[in-house]
Amino acid sequence: MAEFGVFLDRDGTVTEEIGYVNDPARLRLIPGSAEAIALLNSRRIPAILATNQAGVARGYFKEEMIGRCHSRLEEMLAALGAKLDAIYFCPHHPSVGEPPYRQDCGCRKPKPGMLTSAAERFGLDLTRSFVIGDKASDLEVAKVVGARPLLVRTGYGEGEIELAGGRWKVEPEAIFLNLLDAVRYIVEKEAAG
Ligand SMILES: [Mg+2]
Ligand SMILES: [Zn+2]
Numbered sequence: 001m002a003e004f005g006v007f008l009d010r011d012g013t014v015t016e017e018i019g020y021v022n023d024p025a026r027l028r029l030i031p032g033s034a035e036a037i038a039l040l041n042s043r044r045i046p047a048i049l050a051t052n053q054a055g056v057a058r059g060y061f062k063e064e065m066i067g068r069c070h071s072r073l074e075e076m077l078a079a080l081g082a083k084l085d086a087i088y089f090c091p092h093h094p095s096v097g098e099p100p101y102r103q104d105c106g107c108r109k110p111k112p113g114m115l116t117s118a119a120e121r122f123g124l125d126l127t128r129s130f131v132i133g134d135k136a137s138d139l140e141v142a143k144v145v146g147a148r149p150l151l152v153r154t155g156y157g158e159g160e161i162e163l164a165g166g167r168w169k170v171e172p173e174a175i176f177l178n179l180l181d182a183v184r185y186i187v188e189k190e191a192a193g
Helices: 033-042 063-079 113-122 136-145 157-164 179-192
Strands: 006-008 047-052 086-090 130-133 148-152 174-176
Touching: 006 113, 006 179, 033 047, 033 063, 033 179, 047 113, 063 086, 086 113, 113 136, 130 136, 130 179, 136 148, 148 157, 148 179, 174 179
Parallel strands: 006 047, 006 130, 047 086, 130 148, 148 174
Antiparallel strands: none
């Protein structure tokens, strides 16, 4: 069993950022995403999706839509020889909608719940693990668990870089063009020991 894992944000990192995804047919893989996940698969490094989906709390779509979107995502990845080891999502929002979805949960990034659940399940050392995402909240959840934050320029990434102007609340360890470049960095680091 690997002692570290790679946590992947979904929208803007694995798939194109298109706003709230209320139909699986709208999902598009960012070029290179499947190759990136396949590369992790080939090294037996757990590839774990962790995605905030507050569209449920906001009433934009039902929770079962997330399952349908993730089935479609898994199909698209499988067609390209890639497989996510696990998928975690948070359907909650602290202040919008109705209970049970309106709650100050422990899983909405930058809260660490999705990462700590996966760490327990896969036996991961979070301080050796990586979080790859396109938003400051992805970097923040990395810091919360002591993981290594990597930012991609896809999705909201470019805008987040501009907004931060070099003054990050949580500074990314490195910034990459896309998920594939980020995963290549991880694999090279690992090979170098
Ligand atoms: Mg994102
Ligand atoms: Zn949650």
